[in-house]
Amino acid sequence: MPIKIMPRKEPPLLKTLPRLIARLPKDSPHIKKLEQRLYRVRAGYSGELEIDQYIATLEVPTSMTVLTDIQLSHSPGMTFQIDTLILTEKFILIIDVKNITDKLRFKTNPNQLEQESKTGEVRRMDCPLEQLHTHIHNLQNWLAKSKFQVDIIGRVLLSNPNAHVIEAPPNAPIIYKKGLPVLLRNQSRKPTIHNPKLIKRIEELIRKNRIDYDPFPLCNYFSIDSDSLKRGQLCTKCGETMQYVNHKQRRCIECGITAPNNYRETLIDYFTLINNSISNRECRDFLQLKNKDAANYAMKSLPLNKTGNSVATRYVWPKNFLL
Structure with missing residues:
Protein backbone atom coordinates (compact mmCIF):
# COMPACT_ATOMS: atom_id res chain seq x y z
CA MET A 1 0.00 0.00 0.00
CA PRO A 2 1.20 3.60 -0.64
CA ILE A 3 3.35 5.45 1.90
CA LYS A 4 3.29 9.25 1.75
CA ILE A 5 6.18 10.90 3.62
CA MET A 6 6.47 14.61 4.35
CA PRO A 7 9.99 15.84 3.44
CA ARG A 8 11.96 16.57 6.60
CA LYS A 9 13.44 20.06 6.95
CA GLU A 10 17.06 20.51 7.91
CA PRO A 11 17.33 21.87 11.48
CA PRO A 12 18.27 25.57 11.35
CA LEU A 13 20.89 25.00 14.06
CA LEU A 14 22.95 22.92 11.62
CA LYS A 15 23.83 26.08 9.71
CA THR A 16 23.76 28.68 12.46
CA LEU A 17 25.52 26.97 15.39
CA PRO A 18 28.83 26.74 13.47
CA ARG A 19 28.54 30.45 12.74
CA LEU A 20 28.05 31.24 16.42
CA ILE A 21 31.02 29.06 17.41
CA ALA A 22 33.19 30.73 14.74
CA ARG A 23 32.42 34.21 16.10
CA LEU A 24 33.17 33.39 19.73
CA PRO A 25 36.68 33.96 21.16
CA LYS A 26 38.69 30.73 21.11
CA ASP A 27 38.80 30.68 24.92
CA SER A 28 35.04 31.16 25.34
CA PRO A 29 33.51 28.84 27.97
CA HIS A 30 30.44 28.46 25.72
CA ILE A 31 32.22 26.66 22.87
CA LYS A 32 32.32 23.15 24.36
CA LYS A 33 28.61 23.21 25.21
CA LEU A 34 27.71 24.52 21.74
CA GLU A 35 29.85 21.89 20.01
CA GLN A 36 28.12 19.16 22.03
CA ARG A 37 24.73 20.59 21.06
CA LEU A 38 25.77 20.70 17.39
CA TYR A 39 26.90 17.06 17.57
CA ARG A 40 23.52 16.01 18.99
CA VAL A 41 21.60 17.99 16.36
CA ARG A 42 23.63 16.40 13.54
CA ALA A 43 23.25 12.91 14.97
CA GLY A 44 19.52 13.38 15.55
CA TYR A 45 18.86 14.69 12.06
CA SER A 46 20.96 11.92 10.49
CA GLY A 47 19.05 9.25 12.43
CA GLU A 48 15.68 10.74 11.50
CA LEU A 49 16.57 10.91 7.80
CA GLU A 50 17.73 7.30 7.92
CA ILE A 51 14.39 6.18 9.38
CA ASP A 52 12.45 8.26 6.82
CA GLN A 53 14.33 6.53 4.01
CA TYR A 54 13.84 3.14 5.64
CA ILE A 55 10.08 3.62 6.00
CA ALA A 56 9.87 4.57 2.32
CA THR A 57 11.22 1.12 1.36
CA LEU A 58 8.79 -0.89 3.49
CA GLU A 59 5.80 -2.84 2.25
CA VAL A 60 2.83 -2.61 4.61
CA PRO A 61 -0.77 -3.79 4.13
CA THR A 62 -2.29 -0.38 4.84
CA SER A 63 -1.75 3.11 3.39
CA MET A 64 0.28 5.43 5.61
CA THR A 65 0.88 9.15 5.89
CA VAL A 66 4.14 10.05 7.63
CA LEU A 67 4.42 13.58 9.05
CA THR A 68 7.89 14.69 10.13
CA ASP A 69 9.38 17.25 12.50
CA ILE A 70 6.05 18.50 13.85
CA GLN A 71 5.94 21.39 16.30
CA LEU A 72 2.57 22.51 17.63
CA SER A 73 1.42 25.01 20.23
CA HIS A 74 -0.75 23.63 23.04
CA SER A 75 -0.95 26.89 25.04
CA PRO A 76 0.33 30.48 24.66
CA GLY A 77 4.13 30.37 24.53
CA MET A 78 4.22 26.58 25.00
CA THR A 79 4.99 24.12 22.20
CA PHE A 80 5.68 20.41 21.81
CA GLN A 81 7.65 18.62 19.12
CA ILE A 82 7.24 15.19 17.53
CA ASP A 83 9.95 13.59 15.36
CA THR A 84 7.73 11.31 13.30
CA LEU A 85 3.97 10.75 13.26
CA ILE A 86 2.39 7.92 11.26
CA LEU A 87 -1.30 8.23 10.43
CA THR A 88 -3.31 5.22 9.22
CA GLU A 89 -6.88 3.90 9.38
CA LYS A 90 -5.65 1.16 11.75
CA PHE A 91 -3.44 3.13 14.14
CA ILE A 92 -1.73 6.44 14.92
CA LEU A 93 1.91 6.07 15.92
CA ILE A 94 4.49 8.50 17.31
CA ILE A 95 8.11 7.51 16.70
CA ASP A 96 10.81 9.22 18.76
CA VAL A 97 14.10 8.49 16.95
CA LYS A 98 17.28 8.29 19.06
CA ASN A 99 20.59 8.06 17.20
CA ILE A 100 22.71 7.08 20.22
CA THR A 101 25.27 4.37 20.85
CA ASP A 102 26.93 2.37 23.64
CA LYS A 103 25.34 0.76 26.69
CA LEU A 104 21.97 2.26 27.63
CA ARG A 105 20.18 2.03 30.94
CA PHE A 106 16.64 3.37 31.21
CA LYS A 107 16.52 4.17 34.92
CA THR A 108 13.49 4.87 37.10
CA ASN A 109 13.06 6.86 40.31
CA PRO A 110 14.04 9.28 38.94
CA ASN A 111 13.42 8.60 35.27
CA GLN A 112 16.56 9.17 33.22
CA LEU A 113 18.72 7.56 30.56
CA GLU A 114 22.30 6.57 31.34
CA GLN A 115 24.67 6.17 28.41
CA GLU A 116 27.91 4.34 29.22
CA SER A 117 30.75 4.66 26.71
CA LYS A 118 33.40 2.06 25.96
CA THR A 119 35.75 3.89 28.33
CA GLY A 120 33.23 3.60 31.18
CA GLU A 121 32.22 7.27 31.12
CA VAL A 122 28.54 7.68 32.05
CA ARG A 123 26.40 10.47 30.62
CA ARG A 124 22.92 11.09 32.01
CA MET A 125 20.11 12.65 30.01
CA ASP A 126 16.34 13.09 30.03
CA CYS A 127 14.43 9.83 29.78
CA PRO A 128 13.16 9.20 26.19
CA LEU A 129 10.34 7.02 27.57
CA GLU A 130 9.07 9.89 29.68
CA GLN A 131 9.40 12.24 26.71
CA LEU A 132 7.42 9.83 24.54
CA HIS A 133 4.63 9.60 27.11
CA THR A 134 4.50 13.42 27.22
CA HIS A 135 4.35 13.65 23.41
CA ILE A 136 1.42 11.22 23.29
CA HIS A 137 -0.42 13.09 26.04
CA ASN A 138 0.18 16.49 24.41
CA LEU A 139 -0.96 15.35 20.95
CA GLN A 140 -4.11 13.69 22.29
CA ASN A 141 -5.03 16.84 24.23
CA TRP A 142 -4.23 19.06 21.22
CA LEU A 143 -6.46 16.96 18.94
CA ALA A 144 -9.21 16.83 21.58
CA LYS A 145 -9.48 20.63 21.40
CA SER A 146 -10.63 20.14 17.80
CA LYS A 147 -13.04 17.35 18.80
CA PHE A 148 -10.78 14.50 17.69
CA GLN A 149 -10.79 11.70 20.28
CA VAL A 150 -8.20 9.15 19.15
CA ASP A 151 -5.89 6.56 20.65
CA ILE A 152 -2.20 7.08 20.00
CA ILE A 153 0.63 4.62 20.47
CA GLY A 154 4.34 5.39 20.55
CA ARG A 155 7.80 3.88 20.32
CA VAL A 156 11.32 5.04 21.11
CA LEU A 157 13.30 3.86 18.08
CA LEU A 158 17.05 3.29 18.43
CA SER A 159 18.38 3.93 14.91
CA ASN A 160 22.03 3.12 15.62
CA PRO A 161 22.91 -0.61 15.66
CA ASN A 162 25.66 0.11 18.19
CA ALA A 163 23.10 0.95 20.87
CA HIS A 164 22.76 -1.80 23.47
CA VAL A 165 19.91 -1.67 25.99
CA ILE A 166 21.27 -3.11 29.23
CA GLU A 167 18.40 -2.08 31.49
CA ALA A 168 14.82 -0.97 30.85
CA PRO A 169 11.39 -1.23 32.53
CA PRO A 170 9.32 -4.34 31.62
CA ASN A 171 7.54 -4.01 28.27
CA ALA A 172 9.12 -0.63 27.63
CA PRO A 173 8.09 0.72 24.17
CA ILE A 174 11.61 0.55 22.74
CA ILE A 175 12.47 -0.92 19.33
CA TYR A 176 15.47 -1.09 17.06
CA LYS A 177 15.33 -0.07 13.41
CA LYS A 178 14.85 -3.66 12.24
CA GLY A 179 11.85 -4.04 14.54
CA LEU A 180 9.91 -1.28 12.80
CA PRO A 181 8.56 -3.42 9.89
CA VAL A 182 7.30 -6.03 12.36
CA LEU A 183 5.55 -3.36 14.43
CA LEU A 184 3.90 -1.79 11.37
CA ARG A 185 2.76 -5.13 9.97
CA ASN A 186 1.31 -6.24 13.32
CA GLN A 187 -0.54 -2.98 13.80
CA SER A 188 -1.81 -3.10 10.21
CA ARG A 189 -3.48 -6.45 10.83
CA LYS A 190 -5.73 -4.94 13.47
CA PRO A 191 -9.31 -3.82 12.68
CA THR A 192 -9.89 -0.46 11.03
CA ILE A 193 -10.74 2.09 13.72
CA HIS A 194 -10.38 5.40 11.87
CA ASN A 195 -12.42 6.65 8.95
CA PRO A 196 -10.17 7.71 6.02
CA LYS A 197 -11.81 11.15 6.06
CA LEU A 198 -10.97 11.51 9.76
CA ILE A 199 -7.29 10.71 9.12
CA LYS A 200 -7.24 13.23 6.27
CA ARG A 201 -8.78 15.92 8.48
CA ILE A 202 -6.22 15.25 11.22
CA GLU A 203 -3.38 15.49 8.68
CA GLU A 204 -4.73 18.78 7.32
CA LEU A 205 -5.19 20.20 10.82
CA ILE A 206 -1.60 19.37 11.80
CA ARG A 207 -0.16 20.75 8.56
CA LYS A 208 -2.16 23.97 8.95
CA ASN A 209 -1.09 24.57 12.55
CA ARG A 210 2.49 23.33 12.33
CA ILE A 211 4.98 26.01 13.37
CA ASP A 212 8.68 26.32 12.62
CA TYR A 213 11.30 25.91 15.31
CA ASP A 214 12.65 29.41 16.00
CA PRO A 215 15.64 29.71 18.36
CA PHE A 216 16.76 33.08 16.99
CA PRO A 217 18.66 35.14 17.90
CA LEU A 218 21.01 32.49 19.23
CA CYS A 219 22.79 34.78 21.69
CA ASN A 220 19.50 35.18 23.56
CA TYR A 221 18.66 31.49 23.24
CA PHE A 222 22.01 30.37 24.70
CA SER A 223 22.42 33.32 27.11
CA ILE A 224 25.58 34.64 25.41
CA ASP A 225 26.70 38.28 25.52
CA SER A 226 26.55 39.43 21.90
CA ASP A 227 29.30 41.99 22.58
CA SER A 228 31.74 39.07 22.89
CA LEU A 229 31.30 38.07 19.24
CA LYS A 230 33.87 38.86 16.57
CA ARG A 231 32.74 41.64 14.26
CA GLY A 232 33.16 41.92 10.51
CA GLN A 233 33.65 39.33 7.79
CA LEU A 234 35.53 36.26 9.02
CA CYS A 235 38.42 34.72 7.13
CA THR A 236 37.52 31.32 5.68
CA LYS A 237 41.06 30.07 6.42
CA CYS A 238 41.84 31.19 9.98
CA GLY A 239 38.50 32.49 11.24
CA GLU A 240 39.78 35.93 12.20
CA THR A 241 38.16 39.24 11.24
CA MET A 242 39.16 40.52 7.80
CA GLN A 243 40.11 44.14 7.19
CA TYR A 244 37.85 46.25 4.97
CA VAL A 245 39.64 47.40 1.80
CA ASN A 246 36.76 48.72 -0.30
CA HIS A 247 33.15 47.82 -1.07
CA LYS A 248 34.37 44.92 -3.19
CA GLN A 249 37.19 43.38 -1.17
CA ARG A 250 38.57 42.46 2.26
CA ARG A 251 42.00 41.32 3.40
CA CYS A 252 42.98 39.06 6.32
CA ILE A 253 45.79 40.57 8.37
CA GLU A 254 46.63 37.16 9.88
CA CYS A 255 46.74 35.11 6.64
CA GLY A 256 47.34 37.83 4.07
CA ILE A 257 44.63 36.44 1.79
CA THR A 258 41.99 38.61 0.12
CA THR A 272 20.57 34.85 13.42
CA LEU A 273 22.95 35.54 16.31
CA ILE A 274 22.19 39.03 17.65
CA ASN A 275 18.92 40.65 16.55
CA ASN A 276 16.19 40.24 13.93
CA SER A 277 16.48 43.89 12.90
CA ILE A 278 19.35 46.29 12.30
CA SER A 279 19.95 50.03 12.03
CA ASN A 280 22.46 51.73 9.76
CA ARG A 281 24.73 52.41 12.76
CA GLU A 282 24.55 48.78 13.92
CA CYS A 283 25.32 47.64 10.39
CA ARG A 284 28.40 49.86 10.26
CA ASP A 285 29.56 48.52 13.62
CA PHE A 286 29.06 44.82 12.89
CA LEU A 287 30.31 44.86 9.29
CA GLN A 288 33.07 47.36 10.21
CA LEU A 289 32.14 49.88 7.55
CA LYS A 290 33.24 53.51 7.42
CA ASN A 291 30.07 55.42 6.48
CA LYS A 292 26.30 55.30 6.02
CA ASP A 293 26.49 54.85 2.26
CA ALA A 294 28.63 51.72 2.65
CA ALA A 295 26.10 50.31 5.14
CA ASN A 296 23.18 51.06 2.81
CA TYR A 297 25.05 49.34 -0.02
CA ALA A 298 25.68 46.27 2.17
CA MET A 299 22.07 45.97 3.30
CA LYS A 300 20.91 45.85 -0.31
CA SER A 301 22.41 42.35 -0.47
CA LEU A 302 19.29 41.10 1.34
CA PRO A 303 15.58 41.84 0.74
CA LEU A 304 15.13 43.47 4.15
CA ASN A 305 11.87 45.04 5.28
CA LYS A 306 12.24 48.70 6.17
CA THR A 307 10.42 50.17 9.20
CA GLY A 308 10.46 53.63 10.77
CA ASN A 309 11.87 56.89 9.42
CA SER A 310 15.03 58.97 9.68
CA VAL A 311 17.25 57.97 12.65
CA ALA A 312 14.58 55.50 13.81
CA THR A 313 14.80 53.50 10.57
CA ARG A 314 15.41 49.79 11.05
CA TYR A 315 15.74 46.93 8.59
CA VAL A 316 13.99 43.66 9.50
CA TRP A 317 15.15 40.15 8.64
CA PRO A 318 12.66 38.11 6.54
CA LYS A 319 13.38 34.71 8.16
CA ASN A 320 11.28 32.71 5.73
CA PHE A 321 13.45 33.99 2.88
CA LEU A 322 16.79 33.04 4.43
CA LEU A 323 16.09 29.72 6.13
Missing part, protein backbone atom coordinates in the same frame (compact mmCIF):
# COMPACT_ATOMS: atom_id res chain seq x y z
CA ALA A 259 38.35 37.78 -0.51
CA PRO A 260 35.27 39.47 -1.99
CA ASN A 261 33.05 41.31 0.47
CA ASN A 262 30.40 38.85 1.62
CA TYR A 263 27.85 41.25 3.05
CA ARG A 264 25.04 38.73 2.77
CA GLU A 265 26.64 36.05 4.97
CA THR A 266 27.84 38.57 7.56
CA LEU A 267 24.40 40.16 7.82
CA ILE A 268 22.78 36.73 8.18
CA ASP A 269 25.18 36.12 11.07
CA TYR A 270 23.96 39.34 12.69
CA PHE A 271 20.28 38.47 12.27
Whole structure:
Protein backbone atom coordinates (compact mmCIF):
# COMPACT_ATOMS: atom_id res chain seq x y z
CA MET A 1 0.00 0.00 0.00
CA PRO A 2 1.20 3.60 -0.64
CA ILE A 3 3.35 5.45 1.90
CA LYS A 4 3.29 9.25 1.75
CA ILE A 5 6.18 10.90 3.62
CA MET A 6 6.47 14.61 4.35
CA PRO A 7 9.99 15.84 3.44
CA ARG A 8 11.96 16.57 6.60
CA LYS A 9 13.44 20.06 6.95
CA GLU A 10 17.06 20.51 7.91
CA PRO A 11 17.33 21.87 11.48
CA PRO A 12 18.27 25.57 11.35
CA LEU A 13 20.89 25.00 14.06
CA LEU A 14 22.95 22.92 11.62
CA LYS A 15 23.83 26.08 9.71
CA THR A 16 23.76 28.68 12.46
CA LEU A 17 25.52 26.97 15.39
CA PRO A 18 28.83 26.74 13.47
CA ARG A 19 28.54 30.45 12.74
CA LEU A 20 28.05 31.24 16.42
CA ILE A 21 31.02 29.06 17.41
CA ALA A 22 33.19 30.73 14.74
CA ARG A 23 32.42 34.21 16.10
CA LEU A 24 33.17 33.39 19.73
CA PRO A 25 36.68 33.96 21.16
CA LYS A 26 38.69 30.73 21.11
CA ASP A 27 38.80 30.68 24.92
CA SER A 28 35.04 31.16 25.34
CA PRO A 29 33.51 28.84 27.97
CA HIS A 30 30.44 28.46 25.72
CA ILE A 31 32.22 26.66 22.87
CA LYS A 32 32.32 23.15 24.36
CA LYS A 33 28.61 23.21 25.21
CA LEU A 34 27.71 24.52 21.74
CA GLU A 35 29.85 21.89 20.01
CA GLN A 36 28.12 19.16 22.03
CA ARG A 37 24.73 20.59 21.06
CA LEU A 38 25.77 20.70 17.39
CA TYR A 39 26.90 17.06 17.57
CA ARG A 40 23.52 16.01 18.99
CA VAL A 41 21.60 17.99 16.36
CA ARG A 42 23.63 16.40 13.54
CA ALA A 43 23.25 12.91 14.97
CA GLY A 44 19.52 13.38 15.55
CA TYR A 45 18.86 14.69 12.06
CA SER A 46 20.96 11.92 10.49
CA GLY A 47 19.05 9.25 12.43
CA GLU A 48 15.68 10.74 11.50
CA LEU A 49 16.57 10.91 7.80
CA GLU A 50 17.73 7.30 7.92
CA ILE A 51 14.39 6.18 9.38
CA ASP A 52 12.45 8.26 6.82
CA GLN A 53 14.33 6.53 4.01
CA TYR A 54 13.84 3.14 5.64
CA ILE A 55 10.08 3.62 6.00
CA ALA A 56 9.87 4.57 2.32
CA THR A 57 11.22 1.12 1.36
CA LEU A 58 8.79 -0.89 3.49
CA GLU A 59 5.80 -2.84 2.25
CA VAL A 60 2.83 -2.61 4.61
CA PRO A 61 -0.77 -3.79 4.13
CA THR A 62 -2.29 -0.38 4.84
CA SER A 63 -1.75 3.11 3.39
CA MET A 64 0.28 5.43 5.61
CA THR A 65 0.88 9.15 5.89
CA VAL A 66 4.14 10.05 7.63
CA LEU A 67 4.42 13.58 9.05
CA THR A 68 7.89 14.69 10.13
CA ASP A 69 9.38 17.25 12.50
CA ILE A 70 6.05 18.50 13.85
CA GLN A 71 5.94 21.39 16.30
CA LEU A 72 2.57 22.51 17.63
CA SER A 73 1.42 25.01 20.23
CA HIS A 74 -0.75 23.63 23.04
CA SER A 75 -0.95 26.89 25.04
CA PRO A 76 0.33 30.48 24.66
CA GLY A 77 4.13 30.37 24.53
CA MET A 78 4.22 26.58 25.00
CA THR A 79 4.99 24.12 22.20
CA PHE A 80 5.68 20.41 21.81
CA GLN A 81 7.65 18.62 19.12
CA ILE A 82 7.24 15.19 17.53
CA ASP A 83 9.95 13.59 15.36
CA THR A 84 7.73 11.31 13.30
CA LEU A 85 3.97 10.75 13.26
CA ILE A 86 2.39 7.92 11.26
CA LEU A 87 -1.30 8.23 10.43
CA THR A 88 -3.31 5.22 9.22
CA GLU A 89 -6.88 3.90 9.38
CA LYS A 90 -5.65 1.16 11.75
CA PHE A 91 -3.44 3.13 14.14
CA ILE A 92 -1.73 6.44 14.92
CA LEU A 93 1.91 6.07 15.92
CA ILE A 94 4.49 8.50 17.31
CA ILE A 95 8.11 7.51 16.70
CA ASP A 96 10.81 9.22 18.76
CA VAL A 97 14.10 8.49 16.95
CA LYS A 98 17.28 8.29 19.06
CA ASN A 99 20.59 8.06 17.20
CA ILE A 100 22.71 7.08 20.22
CA THR A 101 25.27 4.37 20.85
CA ASP A 102 26.93 2.37 23.64
CA LYS A 103 25.34 0.76 26.69
CA LEU A 104 21.97 2.26 27.63
CA ARG A 105 20.18 2.03 30.94
CA PHE A 106 16.64 3.37 31.21
CA LYS A 107 16.52 4.17 34.92
CA THR A 108 13.49 4.87 37.10
CA ASN A 109 13.06 6.86 40.31
CA PRO A 110 14.04 9.28 38.94
CA ASN A 111 13.42 8.60 35.27
CA GLN A 112 16.56 9.17 33.22
CA LEU A 113 18.72 7.56 30.56
CA GLU A 114 22.30 6.57 31.34
CA GLN A 115 24.67 6.17 28.41
CA GLU A 116 27.91 4.34 29.22
CA SER A 117 30.75 4.66 26.71
CA LYS A 118 33.40 2.06 25.96
CA THR A 119 35.75 3.89 28.33
CA GLY A 120 33.23 3.60 31.18
CA GLU A 121 32.22 7.27 31.12
CA VAL A 122 28.54 7.68 32.05
CA ARG A 123 26.40 10.47 30.62
CA ARG A 124 22.92 11.09 32.01
CA MET A 125 20.11 12.65 30.01
CA ASP A 126 16.34 13.09 30.03
CA CYS A 127 14.43 9.83 29.78
CA PRO A 128 13.16 9.20 26.19
CA LEU A 129 10.34 7.02 27.57
CA GLU A 130 9.07 9.89 29.68
CA GLN A 131 9.40 12.24 26.71
CA LEU A 132 7.42 9.83 24.54
CA HIS A 133 4.63 9.60 27.11
CA THR A 134 4.50 13.42 27.22
CA HIS A 135 4.35 13.65 23.41
CA ILE A 136 1.42 11.22 23.29
CA HIS A 137 -0.42 13.09 26.04
CA ASN A 138 0.18 16.49 24.41
CA LEU A 139 -0.96 15.35 20.95
CA GLN A 140 -4.11 13.69 22.29
CA ASN A 141 -5.03 16.84 24.23
CA TRP A 142 -4.23 19.06 21.22
CA LEU A 143 -6.46 16.96 18.94
CA ALA A 144 -9.21 16.83 21.58
CA LYS A 145 -9.48 20.63 21.40
CA SER A 146 -10.63 20.14 17.80
CA LYS A 147 -13.04 17.35 18.80
CA PHE A 148 -10.78 14.50 17.69
CA GLN A 149 -10.79 11.70 20.28
CA VAL A 150 -8.20 9.15 19.15
CA ASP A 151 -5.89 6.56 20.65
CA ILE A 152 -2.20 7.08 20.00
CA ILE A 153 0.63 4.62 20.47
CA GLY A 154 4.34 5.39 20.55
CA ARG A 155 7.80 3.88 20.32
CA VAL A 156 11.32 5.04 21.11
CA LEU A 157 13.30 3.86 18.08
CA LEU A 158 17.05 3.29 18.43
CA SER A 159 18.38 3.93 14.91
CA ASN A 160 22.03 3.12 15.62
CA PRO A 161 22.91 -0.61 15.66
CA ASN A 162 25.66 0.11 18.19
CA ALA A 163 23.10 0.95 20.87
CA HIS A 164 22.76 -1.80 23.47
CA VAL A 165 19.91 -1.67 25.99
CA ILE A 166 21.27 -3.11 29.23
CA GLU A 167 18.40 -2.08 31.49
CA ALA A 168 14.82 -0.97 30.85
CA PRO A 169 11.39 -1.23 32.53
CA PRO A 170 9.32 -4.34 31.62
CA ASN A 171 7.54 -4.01 28.27
CA ALA A 172 9.12 -0.63 27.63
CA PRO A 173 8.09 0.72 24.17
CA ILE A 174 11.61 0.55 22.74
CA ILE A 175 12.47 -0.92 19.33
CA TYR A 176 15.47 -1.09 17.06
CA LYS A 177 15.33 -0.07 13.41
CA LYS A 178 14.85 -3.66 12.24
CA GLY A 179 11.85 -4.04 14.54
CA LEU A 180 9.91 -1.28 12.80
CA PRO A 181 8.56 -3.42 9.89
CA VAL A 182 7.30 -6.03 12.36
CA LEU A 183 5.55 -3.36 14.43
CA LEU A 184 3.90 -1.79 11.37
CA ARG A 185 2.76 -5.13 9.97
CA ASN A 186 1.31 -6.24 13.32
CA GLN A 187 -0.54 -2.98 13.80
CA SER A 188 -1.81 -3.10 10.21
CA ARG A 189 -3.48 -6.45 10.83
CA LYS A 190 -5.73 -4.94 13.47
CA PRO A 191 -9.31 -3.82 12.68
CA THR A 192 -9.89 -0.46 11.03
CA ILE A 193 -10.74 2.09 13.72
CA HIS A 194 -10.38 5.40 11.87
CA ASN A 195 -12.42 6.65 8.95
CA PRO A 196 -10.17 7.71 6.02
CA LYS A 197 -11.81 11.15 6.06
CA LEU A 198 -10.97 11.51 9.76
CA ILE A 199 -7.29 10.71 9.12
CA LYS A 200 -7.24 13.23 6.27
CA ARG A 201 -8.78 15.92 8.48
CA ILE A 202 -6.22 15.25 11.22
CA GLU A 203 -3.38 15.49 8.68
CA GLU A 204 -4.73 18.78 7.32
CA LEU A 205 -5.19 20.20 10.82
CA ILE A 206 -1.60 19.37 11.80
CA ARG A 207 -0.16 20.75 8.56
CA LYS A 208 -2.16 23.97 8.95
CA ASN A 209 -1.09 24.57 12.55
CA ARG A 210 2.49 23.33 12.33
CA ILE A 211 4.98 26.01 13.37
CA ASP A 212 8.68 26.32 12.62
CA TYR A 213 11.30 25.91 15.31
CA ASP A 214 12.65 29.41 16.00
CA PRO A 215 15.64 29.71 18.36
CA PHE A 216 16.76 33.08 16.99
CA PRO A 217 18.66 35.14 17.90
CA LEU A 218 21.01 32.49 19.23
CA CYS A 219 22.79 34.78 21.69
CA ASN A 220 19.50 35.18 23.56
CA TYR A 221 18.66 31.49 23.24
CA PHE A 222 22.01 30.37 24.70
CA SER A 223 22.42 33.32 27.11
CA ILE A 224 25.58 34.64 25.41
CA ASP A 225 26.70 38.28 25.52
CA SER A 226 26.55 39.43 21.90
CA ASP A 227 29.30 41.99 22.58
CA SER A 228 31.74 39.07 22.89
CA LEU A 229 31.30 38.07 19.24
CA LYS A 230 33.87 38.86 16.57
CA ARG A 231 32.74 41.64 14.26
CA GLY A 232 33.16 41.92 10.51
CA GLN A 233 33.65 39.33 7.79
CA LEU A 234 35.53 36.26 9.02
CA CYS A 235 38.42 34.72 7.13
CA THR A 236 37.52 31.32 5.68
CA LYS A 237 41.06 30.07 6.42
CA CYS A 238 41.84 31.19 9.98
CA GLY A 239 38.50 32.49 11.24
CA GLU A 240 39.78 35.93 12.20
CA THR A 241 38.16 39.24 11.24
CA MET A 242 39.16 40.52 7.80
CA GLN A 243 40.11 44.14 7.19
CA TYR A 244 37.85 46.25 4.97
CA VAL A 245 39.64 47.40 1.80
CA ASN A 246 36.76 48.72 -0.30
CA HIS A 247 33.15 47.82 -1.07
CA LYS A 248 34.37 44.92 -3.19
CA GLN A 249 37.19 43.38 -1.17
CA ARG A 250 38.57 42.46 2.26
CA ARG A 251 42.00 41.32 3.40
CA CYS A 252 42.98 39.06 6.32
CA ILE A 253 45.79 40.57 8.37
CA GLU A 254 46.63 37.16 9.88
CA CYS A 255 46.74 35.11 6.64
CA GLY A 256 47.34 37.83 4.07
CA ILE A 257 44.63 36.44 1.79
CA THR A 258 41.99 38.61 0.12
CA ALA A 259 38.35 37.78 -0.51
CA PRO A 260 35.27 39.47 -1.99
CA ASN A 261 33.05 41.31 0.47
CA ASN A 262 30.40 38.85 1.62
CA TYR A 263 27.85 41.25 3.05
CA ARG A 264 25.04 38.73 2.77
CA GLU A 265 26.64 36.05 4.97
CA THR A 266 27.84 38.57 7.56
CA LEU A 267 24.40 40.16 7.82
CA ILE A 268 22.78 36.73 8.18
CA ASP A 269 25.18 36.12 11.07
CA TYR A 270 23.96 39.34 12.69
CA PHE A 271 20.28 38.47 12.27
CA THR A 272 20.57 34.85 13.42
CA LEU A 273 22.95 35.54 16.31
CA ILE A 274 22.19 39.03 17.65
CA ASN A 275 18.92 40.65 16.55
CA ASN A 276 16.19 40.24 13.93
CA SER A 277 16.48 43.89 12.90
CA ILE A 278 19.35 46.29 12.30
CA SER A 279 19.95 50.03 12.03
CA ASN A 280 22.46 51.73 9.76
CA ARG A 281 24.73 52.41 12.76
CA GLU A 282 24.55 48.78 13.92
CA CYS A 283 25.32 47.64 10.39
CA ARG A 284 28.40 49.86 10.26
CA ASP A 285 29.56 48.52 13.62
CA PHE A 286 29.06 44.82 12.89
CA LEU A 287 30.31 44.86 9.29
CA GLN A 288 33.07 47.36 10.21
CA LEU A 289 32.14 49.88 7.55
CA LYS A 290 33.24 53.51 7.42
CA ASN A 291 30.07 55.42 6.48
CA LYS A 292 26.30 55.30 6.02
CA ASP A 293 26.49 54.85 2.26
CA ALA A 294 28.63 51.72 2.65
CA ALA A 295 26.10 50.31 5.14
CA ASN A 296 23.18 51.06 2.81
CA TYR A 297 25.05 49.34 -0.02
CA ALA A 298 25.68 46.27 2.17
CA MET A 299 22.07 45.97 3.30
CA LYS A 300 20.91 45.85 -0.31
CA SER A 301 22.41 42.35 -0.47
CA LEU A 302 19.29 41.10 1.34
CA PRO A 303 15.58 41.84 0.74
CA LEU A 304 15.13 43.47 4.15
CA ASN A 305 11.87 45.04 5.28
CA LYS A 306 12.24 48.70 6.17
CA THR A 307 10.42 50.17 9.20
CA GLY A 308 10.46 53.63 10.77
CA ASN A 309 11.87 56.89 9.42
CA SER A 310 15.03 58.97 9.68
CA VAL A 311 17.25 57.97 12.65
CA ALA A 312 14.58 55.50 13.81
CA THR A 313 14.80 53.50 10.57
CA ARG A 314 15.41 49.79 11.05
CA TYR A 315 15.74 46.93 8.59
CA VAL A 316 13.99 43.66 9.50
CA TRP A 317 15.15 40.15 8.64
CA PRO A 318 12.66 38.11 6.54
CA LYS A 319 13.38 34.71 8.16
CA ASN A 320 11.28 32.71 5.73
CA PHE A 321 13.45 33.99 2.88
CA LEU A 322 16.79 33.04 4.43
CA LEU A 323 16.09 29.72 6.13
